[in-house]
Amino acid sequence: MSMNFMGYRRSNGTVGIRNYVVIIPSVFCANSTVEAIADQVEGVVALRHPVGCTQIGLDFEITARTLIAMGNHPNVAAVVVVGLGCERFTPDELYEGIKASGKPVVKFVIQEEGGTANTIKKGVAAAKEFVKLASKMKRVECDLSELMVATKCGGTDATSGLAANPAVGEACDLLIAEGGSAILSELNELISTEEMLARRAVNEEVAKKVYSAVYEIEEVLRSKIDERYPGRNELISPGNFTGGVTTIVEKALGGVHKSGTSPIVDVLEYSTSPQPGQKGLFLMKYESQDGEVVTGMIGCGAQLVAFTTGRGNPTGFPFVPVIKVTGNQFTYKSMQENFDFYAGDIISEGMPVEIKGKQLLEMMIRVANGELTTAEKIGGDELFVIARR
């Protein structure tokens, strides 16, 4: 297998596997303006979102950090920022945050441009220029160490922990062995495996971070329920028990498989890149809402997502390929157009996980090279959702 891939090297040294011009509203008030621009230019994507106005504290910081991270993402060639003009998260802050990475970016403010029509006109002209610029960028040979994959489990069933997650975990191990990186999150679904995860930490300091990250998420969940539910089993939904999961540990053990066996290098905050030079397996502090957690991991720099699902799931991300993996032979047959990789033969044929992991890494490399995923083919973009606190 070729251990390199063809990617877009950005001026700040990061490597993208897609090359989109992205139109980002700094506040939800600019959503329809942004979409009107995107509708008129081939090859651009609009990042509609519901936030940016009157947020404070951590909630505000997460929005700011995430929108800047989207603009700075290596899969993005250039950015058009559109603001309203009176929002808490200023268009300037978004513009400057993206400009600092050296990426081509322009900014239009609706209140300064004299309304929607003028802004759309200028935005369309700028987006067309950027598309021309982006189309001249060439893929170059890049090392696998430049690749970071986000792992996610959604619409889980009993096959996820047995087939799909182990296959993803094996692929992550192989990628990390080549110097690459992976992110594990959904910490609410890892409660009770913190000891195992801490044992995999590279040092004592990171082990402590692992414990406090899991406990922090447990506190977030506990704050929403009362003392009638003191145990940890009550933190997961009853459907798990109907499906054959007996304890929260059993659920978590199925979920933790998708991170493989590599050491945990560090614990990341939501939408925050690792330190320069840090590579390997990371834990990101967040819960498992599909869109919110995927957006956070992409904000950390993941250029592609490995998404396991037993029940089937059609979602995608606007500028990041999402590889759908299932271990359920029935779901695979009934929803084949929504899947990229089948791992059910681990259960039905006793296919070794090592072989499936290698095949999945090969698929990741093909997708990195430009092969479209099923979610990209149907235009799925639902997974862009900014977390709230």
Add this chain to the structure above:
Amino acid sequence: MLRKSLVVNPKDSVAMVLENASKGDRIQTPRGEITLLEDVEFAHKVAIVDIEEKEPIYKYGEEIGFAKTAIPKGTWIHGHNTGCDRGTQKR
């Protein structure tokens, strides 16, 4: 009737049945053939060894809980006979 089942890790004390199974059905496991003592639904678990009261129950090679009562092999393993306090006492 012989039913499909899966033992994930050699250390495990449970098997997962891969189809709905009835009392008296059998499964093949690395610990020998087990006869089911009760009906077990798809994706649920069966003890493949005799588990004593308070003894840990293993799946994925890890402790997923402990036996609240003695659990003879062939018994359905679920919340009625399995407790779990892993991690909670460490706070």
